[in-house]
Amino acid sequence: MPAExxxxxxxxxxGPSIRVLPRLDDTNRFFWTAGAEGELRFQRCGDCRRYVHxxxxxxxxxxxxxxxxxxxxxxxxxxxxTVNHQQWIPGSDRYVVGLVTIEEQDDxxxxxxxxxxxxxxxxxxxxxxxxxxxxxxxxxxLFRPAAx
Amino acid sequence: MTELxxxxxxxxxxxxxxxxxxxxxxxxxxxxxAALRAIADAGLTRDDIDGLATYPGxxxxxxxxxxxxxxxxxxxxxxxxxxxxxxxxxxxxxxPVIAATxxxxxxxxxxxxxxxxxxxxxxQGSGGRxxxxxxxxxxxxxxxxxxxxxxQWMLPYGAASAANWLALVAQRRVHEFGLRRDQLGWIALxxxxxxxxxxxAVYRDPLTMDDYLAARTITTPLCLYDCxxxxxxxxxxxxxxxxxAPDAPSPACHVNAVGxxxxxxxxxDQFDDMTxxxxxxAAASMWARTDLKPADVDTAQLYDGFSIITMVWLExxxxxxxxxxxxxxxxxxxxxxDGPLPLNTSGGQLSAGRLHxxxxxxxxxxxxxxxxxxxxLARQPEVAVVANGGGPIxxxxxxxxxxx
Numbered sequence: 001m002p003a004e005x006x007x008x009x010x011x012x013x014x015g016p017s018i019r020v021l022p023r024l025d026d027t028n029r030f031f032w033t034a035g036a037e038g039e040l041r042f043q044r045c046g047d048c049r050r051y052v053h054x055x056x057x058x059x060x061x062x063x064x065x066x067x068x069x070x071x072x073x074x075x076x077x078x079x080x081x082t083v084n085h086q087q088w089i090p091g092s093d094r095y096v097v098g099l100v101t102i103e104e105q106d107d108x109x110x111x112x113x114x115x116x117x118x119x120x121x122x123x124x125x126x127x128x129x130x131x132x133x134x135x136x137x138x139x140x141x142l143f144r145p146a147a148x
Numbered sequence: 149m150t151e152l153x154x155x156x157x158x159x160x161x162x163x164x165x166x167x168x169x170x171x172x173x174x175x176x177x178x179x180x181x182a183a184l185r186a187i188a189d190a191g192l193t194r195d196d197i198d199g200l201a202t203y204p205g206x207x208x209x210x211x212x213x214x215x216x217x218x219x220x221x222x223x224x225x226x227x228x229x230x231x232x233x234x235x236x237x238x239x240x241x242x243x244p245v246i247a248a249t250x251x252x253x254x255x256x257x258x259x260x261x262x263x264x265x266x267x268x269x270x271x272q273g274s275g276g277r278x279x280x281x282x283x284x285x286x287x288x289x290x291x292x293x294x295x296x297x298x299x300q301w302m303l304p305y306g307a308a309s310a311a312n313w314l315a316l317v318a319q320r321r322v323h324e325f326g327l328r329r330d331q332l333g334w335i336a337l338x339x340x341x342x343x344x345x346x347x348x349a350v351y352r353d354p355l356t357m358d359d360y361l362a363a364r365t366i367t368t369p370l371c372l373y374d375c376x377x378x379x380x381x382x383x384x385x386x387x388x389x390x391x392x393a394p395d396a397p398s399p400a401c402h403v404n405a406v407g408x409x410x411x412x413x414x415x416x417d418q419f420d421d422m423t424x425x426x427x428x429x430a431a432a433s434m435w436a437r438t439d440l441k442p443a444d445v446d447t448a449q450l451y452d453g454f455s456i457i458t459m460v461w462l463e464x465x466x467x468x469x470x471x472x473x474x475x476x477x478x479x480x481x482x483x484x485x486d487g488p489l490p491l492n493t494s495g496g497q498l499s500a501g502r503l504h505x506x507x508x509x510x511x512x513x514x515x516x517x518x519x520x521x522x523x524x525l526a527r528q529p530e531v532a533v534v535a536n537g538g539g540p541i542x543x544x545x546x547x548x549x550x551x552x
Binding site: 015016018019020021022023025028053054079080081082083084085086087088089090092095097099107108109110111112113124125135138140 | 276277278279280281282292293294295296298300301302303304305306307308309311312315316317318319320322323364365366367368369370415416417418420422
């Protein structure tokens with residue numbers, strides 16, 4: 001389908017019209033499939049207890065501890081955002097690319113889409129919570145304004 | 149201070165191919181044209197060239213982004229090399245120039261040809277610019293390759309271009325420093341005003357603030373004129389041992405210091421300070437290697453793949469305080485040709501074309517030599533700074549006329 005002409009009045013979408021997906025392997029499958037159980041998971045060091053992202057072979061903080069995937073709250077704050085208009089992938093509505101810092105640790109961030117939020121309400125620092133979008137065998141963590 | 153080996157190197161020759169939109173020529177053809185001009189400009193022949201380096205070489209997917217590999221250029225010119233180096237990892241696009249200075253200092257080579265070539269305009273054709281991972285004409289997921297590595301954390305969300313990643317930097321600066329769009333606009337307006345005097349620039353028509361503010365949005369807060377202009381073209385320089393400087397036909401440009409540090413996490417999403425990223429570290433490491441100060445710089449050629457990057461470099465190189473680049477550029481007088489810090493005097497990538505860092509290096513050398521034609525600064529610069537890269541990718545170089 002050819003790209004529609006752009007207009008700022010088009011509604012915000014939840015992301016690009018077609019999701020370019022991660023290639024799953026033994027290092028990242030835990031992250032991209034945790035949403036099947038409604039959880040957001042990161043590796044966590046058994047020793048220094050820090051969360052680690054992206055996945056690593058051993059804890060990059062203490063270089064000591066083993067890492068095990070562990071669920072986090074799914075809450076975070078919006079560190080920055082941009083409303084994308086350009087048709088990088090033809091047929092996309094405008095969508096919000098967000099950068100979310102997880103509540104548990106301020107140096108763990110996820111690039112994501114912010115959904116269920118009016119453009120005018122977007123603000124750096126706003127509390128957000130995870131929701132998942134399944135595409136094929138991948139559960140993408142997206143974030144929406146936190147309830148309450 | 150230990151001896152700075154980069155001071156054993158000079159830029160002895162510079163050259164560019166034809167530059168333009170949709171030239172329809174191969175990257176190798178353009179590269180050879182630029183290379184032969186740079187070699188002749190240095191007063192050399194190809195038999196003198198014993199080193200070859202490029203960014204990013206053949207490992208980043210080939211044309212239109214990557215240009216030809218060093219083996220392709222090596223063979224096209226039938227060079228006989230003592231040292232060669234192509235690659236995309238390191239202190240930004242200027243990486244191979246820095247490597248070449250060290251190669252000549254170490255005696256691995258005497259004259260190194262360094263090039264950067266793009267054919268992104270021809271590749272784009274008449275269609276729009278697609279994102280990384282997008283396949284032209286694909287109508288379903290099946291047309292899309294999957295990604296591992298760092299792309300997997302960005303591409304699923306349609307963060308498919310450096311425009312998106314740097315818009316996150318810009319929006320964070322809106323939040324922390326009150327950056328405004330009209331302030332960003334001065335980077336674009338300054339570039340366009342300078343491009344009017346550059347016959348090789350791809351966009352030379354006047355650009356007003358009204359034009360800028362009315363331009364279509366790419367990804368908030370960045371608009372069309374915040375993004376550089378894809379073009380076709382090759383830039384080449386010859387990096388020679390400083391002993392050769394007296395024999396070079398044009399005044400040699402001396403390398404005073406290079407900036408190569410990257411102390412933060414090397415990614416677009418995890419860097420500790422999203423308002424600066426790699427420029428902070430590269431700039432600090434450059435100033436730590438010289439007695440020159442920001443006030444000594446006569447012209448700044450700062451990466452403008454996106455206007456926001458230039459703003460970051462202005463601060464991190466110390467031309468204004470952190471967070472103050474918006475007010476610093478406002479009105480345009482401080483960065484204009486007749487101002488205290490003439491910026492991107494060829495038009496930069498926003499207007500002269502996206503030559504990927506090397507156009508800025510080329511312009512710094514022209515200005516230091518006093519060979520910039522209609523756009524030569526009235527007060528011929530003695531010190532120029534060149535900064536390349538944005539986000540977690542950054543490298544810088546201080547060049548002087550004479551041994552500085």
